[in-house]
Amino acid sequence: MLNALEVVTTVVTGVMVGVEFSVAFVMNPIFSALPEDSGQLARAHGGRMLGAVMPFWYITSLVLAAVWAVAGWQRPGAGLVVTAGALLIASVLMSVLLLVPINNRSKTWTPENRPEDWKEQMSRWDRFHYIRVAVIIAAFALLVAALA
Incomplete structure (x- = not known):
């Protein structure tokens, strides 16, 4: 049973990392290259869509890691899982x-109602997101290492 929990936790967290990595290094650069207002509209739509799903995904990853840490406390790699859980907590707080x-x-902006500093706000979001991606990649790597 613990083995199944370990695999599910690692897969759920890994897919989340993949989505967030894709947002940072694939989707947002594509959106930024779109003509005129298309990029801003795409980011707003992405914010609505992923903003509805990602909170549950982050919390699920964190809860699974916590359950793994408790259930596998006496097993090798427990410290790695606890550290991964701490990084996932940091990622939730950052979020x-x-x-x-x-x-x-x-996510509510349109070309008609967006603020003048919308590009600066998007750049700030991107910088924070890069840091968050690094944090969840580290958490994922620790979960994988705990499996070995």
């Missing part, structure tokens, strides 16, 4: 405190 406020504003 709530830094990224979600910007996302909540930007």
Whole structure:
């Protein structure tokens, strides 16, 4: 049973990391290259779509890691899982405190109502997101290492 939990936790977290990596290094650069207002509209749509799903995904990854840490406390790699869980907590805090406020504003923007500093706000979101991606990649790597 613990083996199944370990695999499910690693897969769920890994897919989340893949989505967030893709947002940072594939989708947003594509959106930035779109003509006229298309990029801003695409980011707003992405903010609405992923903003509805990602909170559950982050919390699910964190809860699974916590359950794994408790259930496997006496097994080798438990410290790696605890550290991964701490990084996932950091990623949730970063999301709530830094990224979600910007996302909540930007997902409602249209070319007619966006603020003058919308590009600066998107750049700030991107910088925070790069850091968050690094944090969740590290958490994922620790979960994988704990399996070995």
